[in-house]
Amino acid sequence: MTAASSSSSPRHFTVSDFDFALPPELIAQHPAAERSASRLLDGRAVVPVDRVFRELPELLQAGDLLVFNNTKVIKARLYGAKASGGAVEALVERVLPGTREVWAHMRASKAPKPGAVVRFADGAFEAEVLGRCGPDNGLFHLRLSGDPFALLEQHGHVPLPPYIEHGDSADDVRRYQTVFAKEPGAVAAPTAALHFDEALLARLAARGVGQAHVTLHVGAGTFQPVRVESLAEHKMHSEWFEVSQATVDAIAACKAAGGKVVAVGTTTLRALESAARGGQLAAGARETDIFITPGFEFRVVDRLVTNFHLPKSTLMMLVSAFAGYEHIMALYRHAIEQRYRFFSYGDAMLLERSRPAG
Incomplete structure (x- = not known):
């Protein structure tokens, strides 16, 4: 049945x-x-x-x-800082094909404005904020200083879901x-x-x-x-x-x-x-x-x-x-x-x- x-x-x-x-x-x-x-x-x-x-x-x-x-x-979660020193956490939502540009969610005490530069992974690379984008302008349009896939693989973290309470490990x-x-x-x-x-x-x-x-x-x-x-x-x-x-x-x-x-x-x-x-x-x-x-x-x-x-x-x-x-x-x-x-x-x-x- x-x-x-x-x-x-x-x-x-x-x-x-x-x-x-x-x-x-x-x-x-x-x-x-x-x-x-x-x-x-x-x-x-x-x-x-x-x-x-x-x-x-x-x-x-x-x-x-x-x-x-x-x-x-992809290792889409990144940690960095604004020029002011304020902490930034980013989650790359999409890598735009054939470019160094990505769409990302960003968490910061104050949202970075277009033209701002965010340094990620203790200064290993930078991202310029180009503006807002995506559905309801809820995402940030960023241009990275190198190939996004290579930078994420080297410096990013596994984007574990919000209900998983531990940081990512080699097992993840x-x-x-x-x-x-x-x-x-x-x-x-x-x-x-x-x-x-x-x-x-x-x-x-x-x-x-x-x-x-x-x-x-x-x-x-x-x-x-x-x-x-x-x-x-x-x-x-x-x-x-x-x-x-x-x-x-x-x-x-x-x-x-x-x-x-x-x-x-x-x-x-x-x-x-x-x-x-x-x-x-x-x-x-x-x-x-x-x-x-x-x-x-x-x-x-x-x-x-x-x-x-x-x-x-x-x-x-x-x-x-x-x-x-x-x-x-x-x-x-x-x-x-x-x-x-x-x-x-x-x-x-x-x-x-x-x-x-x-």
């Missing part, structure tokens, strides 16, 4: 519908000792099943297709990154994919489960709660993504053979469903600010591997749209009762797309 299908009469959701009480001790501060040793809540049926992530190959069939996000997390450099990360540009990890290690990927391939990739550079907005009660009033953050023709072809072949397309993570799902907004999945690269809420018509993804998300977040709304609101809330109650670990370094669940009534 699959998860409960959505009601025939549409419900008007508010942000409060996606709230839940989470004991703070269930917020994972460190990853599991082994990637594939995390727990997996199998939520495909009405009654959930508690599993271990390395059981995933047995839950899929030959001909199914796993689609991963191959973005690479390794574990807040997927084993197949390839395209640099994300400031948050595609966390569902953190559970895959080389041995698990080999077992999936041996079972006949295909693998394909998209790229979506995850932004810091993924952690932001929705601050308006009406979902219609929320302005979704924008992220850059690319879907290759090879991935489009792999998905078409999978579906033609009767296989299931399994998105690994909400970022992969966002990329695929954004690329299909015209009615059919199309290759290409562009921005997406797609906001997936209950009632959304999914065109590509059949199953979803995902971690547990923050209360009132857009990702709670996305998984509720995918698997059904009541079913998701029941799964979250079960996960809390069974002491699953939550958020980026936490455990995962496997979801089936709910079928609309009729």
Whole structure:
């Protein structure tokens, strides 16, 4: 039996519908000792099943297709000082292609003005403030004194989420990154994919489960709660993504053979469903600010591997749209009762797309 299908009469959701009480001790501060040793809540049926992530190959069939996000997390957090000596913390949100320029969040006692110079990493390099930019002019447009990717790799810190309370370590450099990360540009990890290690990927391939990739550079907005009660009033953050023709072809072949397309993570799902907004999945690269809420018509993804998300977040709304609101809330109650670990370094669940009534 699959998860409960959505009601025939549409419900008007508010942000409060996606709230839940989470004991703070269930917020994972460190990853599991082994990637594939995390727990997996199998939520495909009405009654959930508690599993271990390395059981995933047995839950899929030959001909199914796993689609991963191959973005690479950059060391996007920087510490520096203004000419006045005032401390500055920056989080690079986006590196502008082919330039020394970036968009960044900045925290300082007084916001630096255009023309100001900020020295980062004890003076190792500088950034000139060009002005404000981005959605609602909330970001700073900076020009660095060298190649952004090289400077960040050498002097930056892993941009751990705000709910992780320790500073980044060598272990975070390794574990807040997927084993197949390839395209640099994300400031948050595609966390569902953190559970895959080389041995698990080999077992999936041996079972006949295909693998394909998209790229979506995850932004810091993924952690932001929705601050308006009406979902219609929320302005979704924008992220850059690319879907290759090879991935489009792999998905078409999978579906033609009767296989299931399994998105690994909400970022992969966002990329695929954004690329299909015209009615059919199309290759290409562009921005997406797609906001997936209950009632959304999914065109590509059949199953979803995902971690547990923050209360009132857009990702709670996305998984509720995918698997059904009541079913998701029941799964979250079960996960809390069974002491699953939550958020980026936490455990995962496997979801089936709910079928609309009729």
